[in-house]
Amino acid sequence: xxxxxxxxxxxxxxxxxxxxxxxxKTPRLEPSITTANPASVTLQAADPVPDWLPSYASDxxxxxxxxxxxxxVIDERGILNGQVLQLDSAGLAPNYLAIGPLKVxxxxxxxxxxxxxxxxxxxxxxxxxxxxxxxGNARYRGHTANYQAIxxxxxxxxxxGVDHTRIDHWHxxxxxxxxxxSLRQQMHFAAEVADVVIDPTGERILTLLGNKQLQVRSxxxxxxxxxxxxxxxxxxxxxxxxxxxxVSFSQTDDSQARANAWRMTGNIDQIGAxxxxxxxxxxxxxxxxxxxxxxxSTVGNPIKLNVLPLLLGTFKTxxxxxxxxxxxxxxxxxxxxxxxxxxxxxxxxPVIEMIAAFxxxxxxxxxxxxxxxxxxxxxxxxxxxxxxxxxxxxxxxxALHRIGGTLSHTDRHSSLxxxxxxxxxxxxxxxxxxxxxxxRLFFNGDLMRFVSATSGLDYQSHxxxxxxIAMGFAIIPSVFTVAEDAINxxxxxxxxxxxxxxxxQWQSFFHVVLPIALPGMIAAVxxxxxxxxxxTMILLLLSGNAAxxxxxxxxxxxxxxxxxxxxxxxxxxxxxxxxxxxxxALMLFAVTFVFNTIAQVLxxxxxxxxxQVLS
Amino acid sequence: xxRYNFFAVLLVSLLPSAALxxxxxxxISGSDTLAPLVTTWLQDFKSRYAGLRVEVQSTGSATVPTAxxxxxxxxxxxxxxxxxxxxxxxxxxxxxxPQSIPIARDALVxxxxxxxxxxxxxxxxxxxxxxxxxxxxxxxWVGDWPELSKLSATLDQRIEAFSRTATSGSHGFFKSRxxxxxxxxxxxxxxEGFAALVDSVASTPGGIGYTGLRWVDERVKPLALSTFGTxxxxxxxxHIDYPLTRDMYFYWAQAPGTRLSPILCAFINYSQSSxxxxxxxxxxxxxxxxxxxxxxxxxxxxx
Numbered sequence: 056x057x058x059x060x061x062x063x064x065x066x067x068x069x070x071x072x073x074x075x076x077x078x079x080k081t082p083r084l085e086p087s088i089t090t091a092n093p094a095s096v097t098l099q100a101a102d103p104v105p106d107w108l109p110s111y112a113s114d115x116x117x118x119x120x121x122x123x124x125x126x127x128v129i130d131e132r133g134i135l136n137g138q139v140l141q142l143d144s145a146g147l148a149p150n151y152l153a154i155g156p157l158k159v160x161x162x163x164x165x166x167x168x169x170x171x172x173x174x175x176x177x178x179x180x181x182x183x184x185x186x187x188x189x190x191g192n193a194r195y196r197g198h199t200a201n202y203q204a205i206x207x208x209x210x211x212x213x214x215x216g217v218d219h220t221r222i223d224h225w226h227x228x229x230x231x232x233x234x235x236x237s238l239r240q241q242m243h244f245a246a247e248v249a250d251v252v253i254d255p256t257g258e259r260i261l262t263l264l265g266n267k268q269l270q271v272r273s274x275x276x277x278x279x280x281x282x283x284x285x286x287x288x289x290x291x292x293x294x295x296x297x298x299x300x301x302v303s304f305s306q307t308d309d310s311q312a313r314a315n316a317w318r319m320t321g322n323i324d325q326i327g328a329x330x331x332x333x334x335x336x337x338x339x340x341x342x343x344x345x346x347x348x349x350x351x352s353t354v355g356n357p358i359k360l361n362v363l364p365l366l367l368g369t370f371k372t373x374x375x376x377x378x379x380x381x382x383x384x385x386x387x388x389x390x391x392x393x394x395x396x397x398x399x400x401x402x403x404x405p406v407i408e409m410i411a412a413f414x415x416x417x418x419x420x421x422x423x424x425x426x427x428x429x430x431x432x433x434x435x436x437x438x439x440x441x442x443x444x445x446x447x448x449x450x451x452x453x454a455l456h457r458i459g460g461t462l463s464h465t466d467r468h469s470s471l472x473x474x475x476x477x478x479x480x481x482x483x484x485x486x487x488x489x490x491x492x493x494x495r496l497f498f499n500g501d502l503m504r505f506v507s508a509t510s511g512l513d514y515q516s517h518x519x520x521x522x523x524i525a526m527g528f529a530i531i532p533s534v535f536t537v538a539e540d541a542i543n544x545x546x547x548x549x550x551x552x553x554x555x556x557x558x559x560q561w562q563s564f565f566h567v568v569l570p571i572a573l574p575g576m577i578a579a580v581x582x583x584x585x586x587x588x589x590x591t592m593i594l595l596l597l598s599g600n601a602a603x604x605x606x607x608x609x610x611x612x613x614x615x616x617x618x619x620x621x622x623x624x625x626x627x628x629x630x631x632x633x634x635x636x637x638x639x640a641l642m643l644f645a646v647t648f649v650f651n652t653i654a655q656v657l658x659x660x661x662x663x664x665x666x667q668v669l670s
Numbered sequence: 671x672x673r674y675n676f677f678a679v680l681l682v683s684l685l686p687s688a689a690l691x692x693x694x695x696x697x698i699s700g701s702d703t704l705a706p707l708v709t710t711w712l713q714d715f716k717s718r719y720a721g722l723r724v725e726v727q728s729t730g731s732a733t734v735p736t737a738x739x740x741x742x743x744x745x746x747x748x749x750x751x752x753x754x755x756x757x758x759x760x761x762x763x764x765x766x767x768p769q770s771i772p773i774a775r776d777a778l779v780x781x782x783x784x785x786x787x788x789x790x791x792x793x794x795x796x797x798x799x800x801x802x803x804x805x806x807x808x809x810x811w812v813g814d815w816p817e818l819s820k821l822s823a824t825l826d827q828r829i830e831a832f833s834r835t836a837t838s839g840s841h842g843f844f845k846s847r848x849x850x851x852x853x854x855x856x857x858x859x860x861x862e863g864f865a866a867l868v869d870s871v872a873s874t875p876g877g878i879g880y881t882g883l884r885w886v887d888e889r890v891k892p893l894a895l896s897t898f899g900t901x902x903x904x905x906x907x908x909h910i911d912y913p914l915t916r917d918m919y920f921y922w923a924q925a926p927g928t929r930l931s932p933i934l935c936a937f938i939n940y941s942q943s944s945x946x947x948x949x950x951x952x953x954x955x956x957x958x959x960x961x962x963x964x965x966x967x968x969x970x971x972x973x
Contacts, residue, residue: 211851256755427870515857517870602856604856621860622836625729627739
């Protein structure tokens with residue numbers, strides 16, 4: 056039976072591993088077309104020029120971006136004319152805007168800009184650029200650098216400037232409402248760059264180097280993906296689709312005209328440590344950032360699959376949940392396992408363990424409805440109660456110690472808990488009231504707003520602290536049970552022996568029982584941690600699912616488990632997004648596996664220790 | 671005797687299932703914005719086709735391309751158009767492009783908390799609230815309501831922006847229309863459903879979010895929206911001029927030269943019928959019939 060389970064687990068693991076295997080394959084090339092007739096190779100069709108365009112515009116540069124189209128012509132005097140067309144769903148153009156006449160330099164490119172403030176970008180090879188607004192007025196001007204040739208990237212990703220053996224990628228970022236071009240990266244090549252072709256996804260470039268080498272590079276990383284040498288005078292390089300590129304050779308004295316094409320296979324998106332874990336300067340961003348943005352609806356806007364925010368979110372909430380749950384769970388375990396009379400213990404323990412049977416989705420839903428709207432507002436009350444309660448407990452314990460002489464020995468500790476319930480509730484209420492008064496007096500009645508205004512600390516109603524408390528509730532029973540078992544399995548005779556030698560109950564617990572039970576207690580915490588990082592429903596409902604990479608406990612987070620629940624149904628199998636999700640799932644599995652294994656080893660050690668003590 | 675009884679029970683229980691395999695069935699999944707409409711349609715449609723088995727799942731628009739490519743659904747309902755990437759993914763798996771037809775038009779309403787004195791926003795301001803890279807507005811992200819609208823009376827609260835998760839078509843529509851295909855700010859909270867989103871806006875003083883018209887109730891305040899340089903337009907039942915209106919689509923897989931199953935094309939044709947479009951109105955959406963007629967492009971899916 057156990058073999059069957061093992062086989063099932065192994066089968067699932069293999070399935071998951073198979074799904075991510077393509078990520079481990081280095082990009083490779085396989086020849087797809089070899090023909091003597093270059094004209095027979097069908098090229099990736101550019102946006103077809105609509106037949107209703109004026110005849111003089113039919114050979115114009117025509118491009119479509121979203122629901123707008125643009126065409127332009129530059130005549131021999133360097134005068135640019137064109138139109139921006141608003142397309143409707145039938146592909147007709149009810150509204151248009153005339154561009155020009157503008158006096159421009161040679162090799163000028165015009166691009167649509169997807170922004171209501173500036174709709175058109177005119178870029179000259181000399182480096183001068185102008186953003187025009189929707190009414191054709193020049194809004195922003197600037198200068199980059201002088202290039203031999205420029206290639207505008209689709210989707211507002213900027214442009215590539217070619218200068219002999221170097222390609223510069225400029226992208227425009229916003230500085231105080233003004234679009235400004237900034238140099239994103241420089242790519243250096245071993246030979247003169249003869250031609251640059253951008254692929255249909257706008258994420259890769261095909262470069263023809265010195266007429267004898269073809270190299271594909273990623274625009275995002277600037278690194279080479281594949282490379283192939285060609286013999287003969289290469290004439291023109293082109294993309295057939297996002298995975299296939301080719302080159303044609305014109306007829307020369309000693310060779311025939313021909314065309315070759317190759318297909319790229321393997322991890323051509325370069326999903327690796329850099330894209331998964333390092334902050335990157337994405338096109339349009341002014342600084343390097345770790346972004347998880349799996350849905351990209353447009354060409355030239357690469358999907359951003361940085362798992363760092365997800366990992367951080369997972370661990371942040373798990374650690375906070377442990378900070379909340381461990382003191383309560385181990386404290387309760389200590390009391391129930393060592394100090395409490397067995398007749399109480401036998402009732403209390405099942406009750407606490409019953410909470411573990413509570414579906415976490417119910418805890419999450421209750422919190423989402425009843426706690427989220429009030430949580431930040433009640434933070435001062437919470438803090439007040441948190442400060443006042445320990446002080447009051449110490450005071451009450453002292454008082455009980457003074458009056459408790461009449462209670463029998465074992466009953467004293469058990470009844471302590473019961474006696475404490477009523478005044479304990481009153482003390483918590485007192486602490487909350489105090490917190491509220493302090494908030495009113497010193498923080499203008501809104502603690503979070505005050506702290507945020509003075510320190511710049513951000514906060515949101517869905518935050519990791521809230522998740523931690525809800526998740527803490529969910530993991531308290533499991534931590535409690537294992538910890539209590541650890542303490543309870545220490546033979547009573549040991550504690551009794553030390554008590555007989557004159558130790559107090561606390562001394563006996565701290566110096567005799569705890570050292571033996573410690574591995575079991577640590578195992579309890581590790582098991583709790585393993586549960587916390589795998590928890591899904593509470594996070595899905597309470598975390599806000601915002602992939603923010605920060606350590607602030609008051610902002611929304613997104614965990615790996617919640618991301619899997621949200622995005623796996625929408626990710627096409629074998630897509631990069633799917634593979635990265637499975638990889639994240641494997642990371643989650645690896646972490647829980649390690650922690651659970653350590654916990655098991657520690658538990659075994661506890662049993663060994665007890666065995667040694669008894670023998 | 672008991673043995674005969676057993677066989678009789680077996681036979682009787684097998685009969686309907688044999689009949690069921692013969693009856694036509696429809697599996698529809700996708701946008702949860704449209705789930706209520708599709709359910710209403712199916713109830714009406716089933717009254718004409720006795721014994722029709724239907725299965726409706728609301729899994730989000732982004733799950734449609736995959737489900738259609740895998741052939742697990744007959745019709746995918748999307749609250750946005752398929753992206754080029756989704757179409758090319760479909761083409762690589764099936765070898766032809768998916769078919770689509772608009773079925774209704776909806777407004778995506780931007781809502782704020784009742785306490786918020788603001789009545790209208792520009793799309794620029796929405797971009798500043800929701801976007802990480804401000805592709806539309808060119809202005810950096812704002813976090814406080816007073817920071818956003820300095821002139822009028824504002825709420826002294828942090829802005830809490832609420833959105834849908836990435837599988838939702840509304841998420842994609844908002845991203846392309848309001849964020850100019852930019853990225854959502856990592857601060858934007860995402861919900862699995864509109865009901866939870868509206869609840870959160872209602873209970874968070876600084877909250878702002880977007881939702882389908884049918885989820886708007888008296889606990890939240892819908893905002894008038896304006897594009898750059900125009901007056902704010904409030905959402906109305908006709909949705910004309912409201913900047914965030916979108917068409918919703920049926921998508922299905924039909925290889926060129928093949929015919930759809932009769933029940934499938936009957937249902938697609940039904941969606942374009944005046945009876946179905948009357949039900950569209952009853953759902954608080956705008957019918958598509960007028961648009962199709964004006965284009966003269968009404969098509970018959972059974973051809």
